[in-house]
Amino acid sequence: MTKIAIVDSGVDTPEEILMAADITPVRFLGDPSLNITKANEHVPPNHCIWARNLLERALNGLDADIKGLITTHGCDCTNREFDIWLECVDLDFMYFLNAPLKRDKAAIKFFVNDMKELINQIESKFNVKITPDKITEAIKLTNKIRNLLKEISEYRSKMILKGSEFHELVKKVQQEDKKQMLIVLESKLEELKTKKPFPEKMKRILLTGSVIDDTEFIKNLETLGLQVVIDDLCIGTRYFWDSIEEKADPIKALSKYHLTKPIYSTKIPSLQRFDNLKEFAEKYEVDGVLNVAQKFCEPILYDHPHISKEFKALNMPYLFVEIEYSRESFKQLATRFEAFAEIIGGK
Amino acid sequence: MSKGKIIKSEMLGATQKLKNEMGRHYLAIEQAYREGKPVAWATSGTPVELLYAMDVQPSLPENSATISAAQKYSQNFIEVAEDAGYSYDLCSYFKTNMGVTLTETTDLGKGGIRKPTFMLSSDVICDTHVDWFQVQAERYKVPHFTIDVPHVVSNTTNKQKNYYKKYVIEQLWKFLDFMADILGHEMDMEKAKEVAKNSYELSMIWQDIYKLRKNIPSPVSTKDTFGGLFPLFTMPGLKSPIKLYKRMYKEAKQRVDNGVGALQEENFRLMLSGIPFWYNLKFFNILEQWGAIIVYEPYTYSFSKFMNPDITKEMIMNKPVESMAELMLSFWYIYDLQTRIKRFEETVKEYSIDGVLLHNNMSCRPNSCGLYDLKKHLMEDFDIPCLIIDADMNDPRKLNDTQVTNKIESFIELLRERKKK
Numbered sequence: 001m002t003k004i005a006i007v008d009s010g011v012d013t014p015e016e017i018l019m020a021a022d023i024t025p026v027r028f029l030g031d032p033s034l035n036i037t038k039a040n041e042h043v044p045p046n047h048c049i050w051a052r053n054l055l056e057r058a059l060n061g062l063d064a065d066i067k068g069l070i071t072t073h074g075c076d077c078t079n080r081e082f083d084i085w086l087e088c089v090d091l092d093f094m095y096f097l098n099a100p101l102k103r104d105k106a107a108i109k110f111f112v113n114d115m116k117e118l119i120n121q122i123e124s125k126f127n128v129k130i131t132p133d134k135i136t137e138a139i140k141l142t143n144k145i146r147n148l149l150k151e152i153s154e155y156r157s158k159m160i161l162k163g164s165e166f167h168e169l170v171k172k173v174q175q176e177d178k179k180q181m182l183i184v185l186e187s188k189l190e191e192l193k194t195k196k197p198f199p200e201k202m203k204r205i206l207l208t209g210s211v212i213d214d215t216e217f218i219k220n221l222e223t224l225g226l227q228v229v230i231d232d233l234c235i236g237t238r239y240f241w242d243s244i245e246e247k248a249d250p251i252k253a254l255s256k257y258h259l260t261k262p263i264y265s266t267k268i269p270s271l272q273r274f275d276n277l278k279e280f281a282e283k284y285e286v287d288g289v290l291n292v293a294q295k296f297c298e299p300i301l302y303d304h305p306h307i308s309k310e311f312k313a314l315n316m317p318y319l320f321v322e323i324e325y326s327r328e329s330f331k332q333l334a335t336r337f338e339a340f341a342e343i344i345g346g347k
Numbered sequence: 348m349s350k351g352k353i354i355k356s357e358m359l360g361a362t363q364k365l366k367n368e369m370g371r372h373y374l375a376i377e378q379a380y381r382e383g384k385p386v387a388w389a390t391s392g393t394p395v396e397l398l399y400a401m402d403v404q405p406s407l408p409e410n411s412a413t414i415s416a417a418q419k420y421s422q423n424f425i426e427v428a429e430d431a432g433y434s435y436d437l438c439s440y441f442k443t444n445m446g447v448t449l450t451e452t453t454d455l456g457k458g459g460i461r462k463p464t465f466m467l468s469s470d471v472i473c474d475t476h477v478d479w480f481q482v483q484a485e486r487y488k489v490p491h492f493t494i495d496v497p498h499v500v501s502n503t504t505n506k507q508k509n510y511y512k513k514y515v516i517e518q519l520w521k522f523l524d525f526m527a528d529i530l531g532h533e534m535d536m537e538k539a540k541e542v543a544k545n546s547y548e549l550s551m552i553w554q555d556i557y558k559l560r561k562n563i564p565s566p567v568s569t570k571d572t573f574g575g576l577f578p579l580f581t582m583p584g585l586k587s588p589i590k591l592y593k594r595m596y597k598e599a600k601q602r603v604d605n606g607v608g609a610l611q612e613e614n615f616r617l618m619l620s621g622i623p624f625w626y627n628l629k630f631f632n633i634l635e636q637w638g639a640i641i642v643y644e645p646y647t648y649s650f651s652k653f654m655n656p657d658i659t660k661e662m663i664m665n666k667p668v669e670s671m672a673e674l675m676l677s678f679w680y681i682y683d684l685q686t687r688i689k690r691f692e693e694t695v696k697e698y699s700i701d702g703v704l705l706h707n708n709m710s711c712r713p714n715s716c717g718l719y720d721l722k723k724h725l726m727e728d729f730d731i732p733c734l735i736i737d738a739d740m741n742d743p744r745k746l747n748d749t750q751v752t753n754k755i756e757s758f759i760e761l762l763r764e765r766k767k768k
Contacts, residue, residue: 041717041719042720043716043719044707044712044715044716044718044719046709046712047712047715048434048712049609066569073498075474076473076474076475076713076716077712079498079713080499080712080713080716080717081716082498082503083500083684083685083717083720084684084717084720086500086501086502086684086685087684088720089514095501097500098497098498099512100495100497100514101354101470101474101493101495102493102495102518103479106514106517106521107495107517109512110497110510110511110513110514110515111516113510113514114497114507114510117506117507118509162536170764178679186574215461226699240656254432266474268477268480268481268493268495269481270625271481271482272482283618295436296436296712298436298437298475298478298712299474301436301437301479302431302433302437302475302479302481302482303478304432304434305431305432305433305482305633306482306485308432322434
């Protein structure tokens with residue numbers, strides 16, 4: 001089956017449009033074990049480390065079944081680097097999707113237009129027909145997946161499902177065939193219903209920040225006694241928290257969905273992200289909030305002082321860390337996480 | 348390495364008056380505050396003309412930040428912002444402004460600034476502008492309007508540009524409604540046309556001054572253009588800077604007619620891409636010891652925004668709002684990589700440029716993104732010598748003076764060798 005890779009520093013790409021064309025959307029993620037060399041010939045080393053990692057992966061060669069790529073308007077880095085990808089990544093189809101920065105009616109209308117253009121270009125390039133009915137069908141499928149993920153997510157809070165296992169699951173959904181993943185999720189939910197909470201006592205963490213795609217990072221937190229019971233990440237709740245209207249015009253419904261779901265730091269007003277975080281922190285009775293920025297991730301760096309101030313006012317333990325997108329840094333980070341776990345313990 | 352005698356380039360007499368012109372701008376801001384008139388902060392790249400058309404006094408924090416740097420205060424303000432939690436890696440303009448406001452500095456001589464009535468930002472140049480004003484609007488509790496400008500990339504089609512433009516136009520009209528709600532009056536279309544006409548004229552004269560720089564020797568150096576650009580983004584729409592630019596043009600033309608250059612002995616003609624180091628403008632004087640002069644800067648040229656041939660004077664007069672939208676989408680400063688490569692190549696030919704200096708601005712990532720590929724294409728496809736300089740526009744800690752000087756010296760040596768061939 002034809003696949004199209006998605007480069008998105010948020011999670012604003014309408015996968016349903018690709019699914020309606022019988023194309024599998026594959027979220028393109030990084031590989032923390034990679035040594036960045038080729039990408040550094042195109043992008044200065046003080047630019048987002050995660051985005052450079054993605055470029056390095058692409059320059060090393062994409063899977064043969066990936067026939068195209070969509071980069072979705074997110075942060076300055078991924079936006080500007082699209083032209084570089086056009087220059088040096090060997091793919092016939094590359095589309096820059098201008099997911100709006102704002103979230104008002106004009107933005108929704110604009111996003112509809114840009115999605116229609118995406119449809120036109122896919123139809124023309126891949127000789128397919130993307131009908132409203134097919135998109136609606138895809139929306140129904142992804143809504144089922146969202147609902148299942150939302151239900152499964154609760155088992156993190158019940159201390160039955162490890163945060164890392166859930167993260168791996170969301171990542172898979174974003175990268176593999178959705179129909180197959182529906183079966184996987186249904187089976188997982190049934191399995192979880194029979195399970196009991198794990199025995200070890202763990203601190204309850206709300207995880208926020210940049211794109212975190214390395215599950216090992218979350219596993220590392222778990223070895224230190226920190227369980228991610230909830231998150232507001234794009235490989236997390238932001239991918240499934242809300243559902244898409246099924247009876248409306250499907251393209252308009254997609255646009256509305258992406259511009260009304262919980263906000264991310266790449267959109268405006270990003271400071272409202274704190275409202276979502278506060279709600280989650282209270283609802284899931286977390287012991288502390290962990291904000292993780294990939295090195296040079298500007299959207300997170302701008303929001304951090306505001307979030308820090310607000311959580312301080314709530315007397316909620318909050319830790320901000322910048323990471324190097326390399327597992328070698330785990331040891332160094334462990335000291336800070338251990339100290340944080342101790343603070344939480346004293347709460 | 349043989350150095351020539353040290354000859355300083357000659358600034359135009361008219362440029363000396365720039366201080367007065369900018370002084371008038373800051374006086375107007377102060378006066379507006381004193382009289383309780385509306386003042387708006389605006390980011391560069393926004394249609395400041397619409398503020399003037401609505402009788403709002405614009406105040407551009409980026410411009411104030413350059414003053415902080417030129418007066419050697421920026422590092423202090425940046426460190427204040429860092430102490431408040433803003434990363435070492437964030438934009439140095441933003442942190443200068445944040446430091447200024449955290450220390451409640453209002454002294455204009457230090458780049459001080461005051462609380463505005465409202466704020467206007469856009470992501471046309473960078474997302475930082477939007478994040479910056481969002482943070483400050485939250486601190487000051489003032490309304491903030493953002494113009495979202497879709498990102499044009501190398502394979503954007505004309506069809507796409509058309510609906511991009513409609514989106515921007517719709518937002519500009521909304522911005523006018525936003526201002527009308529705050530100010531209690533609508534825009535006077537006649538005034539808007541007058542402002543647009545003045546802005547157009549100001550830009551055209553700036554472009555004419557630039558055309559004179561094509562002459563060998565160049566009559567104008569960066570001593571005229573680095574500061575000379577400020578009226579373009581702080582006062583577009585006013586009459587007074589037009590007079591200043593006309594004087595600059597007249598004087599530069601005289602130099603051309605008399606075969607006189609800004610530099611007595613012009614050996615090498617350079618292009619500088621990126622924002623200069625405002626805290627150390629004298630740094631660029633080192634070029635003069637080798638008879639090298641910068642004759643083109645995309646940065647200072649780009650703010651003469653009326654360079655889209657599709658936007659005529661008549662269009663600006665008849666549809667000022669729609670024209671602004673079109674101009675925001677075709678701003679030189681944000682050209683996609685392919686267009687940028689093409690324009691650089693053309694400019695090098697038009698201005699008889701020997702080499703290109705590319706400023707890899709450490710805290711302005713959108714500005715430095717694509718520089719490596721630009722350099723590669725210019726060097727490999729068009730045999731244009733290029734040098735990348737790592738520094739920062741407002742943070743002196745990020746300029747390694749000796750290292751950059753050595754790199755430039757070697758670069759000049761390379762250009763000298765090429766000339767011998």
